[in-house]
Amino acid sequence: MSASGPPDDTAAVADHDDAGPHGRRRGWIRDLLEGDQPVRRGQQHETSEVDGEQILVDVDEGVLYGFDDIGREIWEALSEPRRPSEIVERLLDQYDVDRDTCRTQTNRFLFELLRARLLEPATDAAP
Amino acid sequence: MTYSYVLGGLHIRSELPLGGAGESTVPGEPDVTIEEAAVPRALESPTHRGPLYELDPDRFLLAIDGLARVLVEDGTRVEVERAEGTEDRDLAVLLLGPAFGALCQQRRLLALHASAVRVDGAAVGFTGTSGAGKSTLAWALTEAGHPLVSDDLCIVRPDTEGRIELHPFAPRLKLWGHALRGRGEEPGGYDQARRGLDKYWMPVDDPTAFDPTPTILDRLYLLAGLGRPHDEQIVPVRGLEAMGIVANHSYRRRYFAEAGLALDHLRLCERVADELSVYRLNRPIGLDHLRDTVAVLESHWEEQS
Numbered sequence: 001m002s003a004s005g006p007p008d009d010t011a012a013v014a015d016h017d018d019a020g021p022h023g024r025r026r027g028w029i030r031d032l033l034e035g036d037q038p039v040r041r042g043q044q045h046e047t048s049e050v051d052g053e054q055i056l057v058d059v060d061e062g063v064l065y066g067f068d069d070i071g072r073e074i075w076e077a078l079s080e081p082r083r084p085s086e087i088v089e090r091l092l093d094q095y096d097v098d099r100d101t102c103r104t105q106t107n108r109f110l111f112e113l114l115r116a117r118l119l120e121p122a123t124d125a126a127p
Numbered sequence: 128m129t130y131s132y133v134l135g136g137l138h139i140r141s142e143l144p145l146g147g148a149g150e151s152t153v154p155g156e157p158d159v160t161i162e163e164a165a166v167p168r169a170l171e172s173p174t175h176r177g178p179l180y181e182l183d184p185d186r187f188l189l190a191i192d193g194l195a196r197v198l199v200e201d202g203t204r205v206e207v208e209r210a211e212g213t214e215d216r217d218l219a220v221l222l223l224g225p226a227f228g229a230l231c232q233q234r235r236l237l238a239l240h241a242s243a244v245r246v247d248g249a250a251v252g253f254t255g256t257s258g259a260g261k262s263t264l265a266w267a268l269t270e271a272g273h274p275l276v277s278d279d280l281c282i283v284r285p286d287t288e289g290r291i292e293l294h295p296f297a298p299r300l301k302l303w304g305h306a307l308r309g310r311g312e313e314p315g316g317y318d319q320a321r322r323g324l325d326k327y328w329m330p331v332d333d334p335t336a337f338d339p340t341p342t343i344l345d346r347l348y349l350l351a352g353l354g355r356p357h358d359e360q361i362v363p364v365r366g367l368e369a370m371g372i373v374a375n376h377s378y379r380r381r382y383f384a385e386a387g388l389a390l391d392h393l394r395l396c397e398r399v400a401d402e403l404s405v406y407r408l409n410r411p412i413g414l415d416h417l418r419d420t421v422a423v424l425e426s427h428w429e430e431q432s
Contacts, residue, residue: 046393048393048394049364049397049401050365050366050370050397051369051401052366053365055367058391062257062374062380062384063314064370064374066366066367
């Protein structure tokens with residue numbers, strides 16, 4: 001369920017969440033996910049559709065993200081704010097996968113989208 | 128002296144020669160004029176300022192010490208101030224490269240790094256990174272009887288019915304010296320694409336045969352090497368990958384981003400990727416294999432027609 005840039009592009013994948021241009025301190029995404037805080041679609045996200053496939057766009061970085069079936073499921077679920085645990089429960093209902101794997105993979109996916117600001121914290125009291 | 132050109136569908140009237148690229152006798156008002164004039168040293172409030180150029184959505188200023196300063200404005204005017212000793216052909220490189228890229232950005236046009244030949248009345252495009260073999264393959268295809276539509280660069284834009292029109296760039300092939308020598312040609316007989324670069328312009332048989340009118344583009348191939356074994360040589364790609372191929376091979380796309388128009392660029396790519404049939408052409412790299420690649424393509428077109 002990973003998000004992926006086009007194979008020819010240099011999608012910057014960092015192994016830590018950097019503070020980025022919005023001035024949040026390092027590690028805020030990890031804290032958010034570990035704290036099971038609700039997230040929602042980013043105000044600035046842009047989508048594109050090519051050959052019926054939905055593509056998410058990080059306009060600032062020029063990176064495109066495609067979804068596989070599970071990724072699309074998660075994105076659809078986020079049409080309103082959700083806690084990561086709610087999304088995991090939803091996926092466990094539909095897919096034959098163990099809870100730990102599902103949680104790890106879901107969080108990894110949410111992490112990438114948060115870092116690209118395609119998702120954002122749904123609480124105004126964001127760190 | 129005034130020269131007229133049609134490049135990528137744009138009618139250009141120029142005080143400077145552009146190296147014989149797409150000279151035209153088409154009458155009418157030009158879309159773009161190129162003149163020698165005094166060019167300012169800086170823009171007032173650019174959205175981007177780099178070491179060689181600065182720009183905002185409607186202005187682009189290129190300044191290369193000892194060579195020239197070039198200002199491109201409103202997608203319609205290009206002004207050039209040359210340094211002492213700069214030759215016309217040096218200016219042509221700047222005008223056909225960065226200045227043309229800026230014109231496209233200002234006019235919200237998508238320029239694609241691709242060569243194209245005509246097959247069954249429509250254009251078939253070949254894109255890929257520099258050195259992937261776009262022009263060399265186009266050359267081999269013209270020798271196999273498929274007329275050259277455009278080389279190196281073209282403008283792609285939807286027509287009123289949403290089909291993609293390809294507006295050609297120039298009736299000549301931009302070839303590496305080794306590709307010419309490999310086919311028994313001597314590069315010395317051709318114009319060098321840029322001073323110091325082993326790349327040459329080879330005119331097609333009859334430059335006056337250049338047809339600047341658009342052709343419908345319906346297929347686009349990404350030239351890939353055989354990095355790993357594949358069963359098929361021609362692999363259809365869709366969605367994200369098709370979009371990535373168009374976006375990654377659009378010419379000077381960074382100008383859009385630097386002008387704050389990244390999203391406009393993306394919407395252009397989206398329409399093109401959605402409409403075209405896009406394929407990855409996996410083939411062995413090397414001039415020895417060109418004939419096989421042409422055969423693979425021809426049988427692919429045969430199946431589809």
